[in-house]
Amino acid sequence: MSRVAAIDCGTNSIRLLIADLQSGSAGGQLRDVHREMRIVRLGQGVDATGEFAPDAIARTRGALADYAALLSAHRVERVRMVATSAARDVANRDVFFAMTADVLGAVIPGSVAEVITGAEEAELSFRGAVGELDSAGAPFVVVDLGGGSTEIVLGGGSAGRGAVASYSADIGCVRLTERCLHSDPPTPEEVAAARQLVRERLDVALQVVPVEHARTWVGLAGTMTTLSALAQNMTTYDAAAIHLSRVCSSDLLAVCDRLIGMTRMQRVALPPMHEGRADVIGGGAIVVQELARELRTRAGIDELTVSEHDILDGIALSIAG
Numbered sequence: 001m002s003r004v005a006a007i008d009c010g011t012n013s014i015r016l017l018i019a020d021l022q023s024g025s026a027g028g029q030l031r032d033v034h035r036e037m038r039i040v041r042l043g044q045g046v047d048a049t050g051e052f053a054p055d056a057i058a059r060t061r062g063a064l065a066d067y068a069a070l071l072s073a074h075r076v077e078r079v080r081m082v083a084t085s086a087a088r089d090v091a092n093r094d095v096f097f098a099m100t101a102d103v104l105g106a107v108i109p110g111s112v113a114e115v116i117t118g119a120e121e122a123e124l125s126f127r128g129a130v131g132e133l134d135s136a137g138a139p140f141v142v143v144d145l146g147g148g149s150t151e152i153v154l155g156g157g158s159a160g161r162g163a164v165a166s167y168s169a170d171i172g173c174v175r176l177t178e179r180c181l182h183s184d185p186p187t188p189e190e191v192a193a194a195r196q197l198v199r200e201r202l203d204v205a206l207q208v209v210p211v212e213h214a215r216t217w218v219g220l221a222g223t224m225t226t227l228s229a230l231a232q233n234m235t236t237y238d239a240a241a242i243h244l245s246r247v248c249s250s251d252l253l254a255v256c257d258r259l260i261g262m263t264r265m266q267r268v269a270l271p272p273m274h275e276g277r278a279d280v281i282g283g284g285a286i287v288v289q290e291l292a293r294e295l296r297t298r299a300g301i302d303e304l305t306v307s308e309h310d311i312l313d314g315i316a317l318s319i320a321g
Contacts, residue, residue: 118168
């Protein structure tokens with residue numbers, strides 16, 4: 001048993017998992033010690049400028065410094081920090097690496113963030129998501145909808161079987177919002193343009209990932225968990241009730257329609273909504289709607305299973321090898 005930490009730094013949020021890891025022949029088991037998420041919007045403007053903004057780096061540094069203090073307080077032995085879509089796309093990522101080395105290295109010498117490929121991100125997300133799922137539901141199509149990209153992964157989920165096909169599409173909720181959804185609320189023309197972009201990206205992705213073989217759709221990350229909370233009419237965000245919850249397609253599409261048509265302030269007023277997600281979840285809802293329609297047409301899937309366990313759990317498990 002060892003105490004490990006996983007840090008996932010994405011386009012919109014930075015998240016921490018501290019867990020006790022029991023290594024074993026199946027790759028290890030985790031017992032949560034602490035989970036936390038901060039909205040830092042590291043990918044602010046990256047789609048337009050190709051660089052991290054100084055204030056985005058500063059926000060991320062502040063959150064990471066707090067995480068480093070938690071690593072020390074919980075006596076973490078090993079940490080792995082990964083950066084995903086935003087860090088793959090920028091010209092000045094050396095600034096980001098230097099910052100992470102400075103902050104993490106002060107607690108666990110030699111620690112620094114690593115940028116992973118879309119394929120690696122997909123594999124880690126799949127590994128983290130399917131560990132608790134009944135293999136009778138396999139094959140699974142796991143969708144990790146982030147700020148800068150959306151990973152679509154098909155795999156078996158039973159012991160010893162991981163992802164068999166994956167694709168990383170650059171249609172995350174932040175990227176789509178910055179590119180297409182400029183009004184508050186977005187105009188019908190903006191929504192139509194966003195849908196067209198999503199459909200183009202999904203056409204390519206679904207040529208690579210044969211989702212017609214899937215039996216179960218599993219959704220990960222903040223857009224998906226928030227949609228589940230809203231579908232369940234939660235008055236406060238309840239992670240335990242969201243984890244492995246099932247949302248039928250009709251309820252899912254209805255919640256997405258509501259969000260797309262709302263102003264930012266209307267979304268903020270929704271009880272389970274994180275304020276830092278309110279301005280971009282409309283873009284995420286468009287991605288979810290188009291995915292739901294494709295999966296119903298191609299695989300006959302009419303339900304979304306939402307998991308609170310995702311790439312963070314995959315990162316932590318990867319420390320065991």
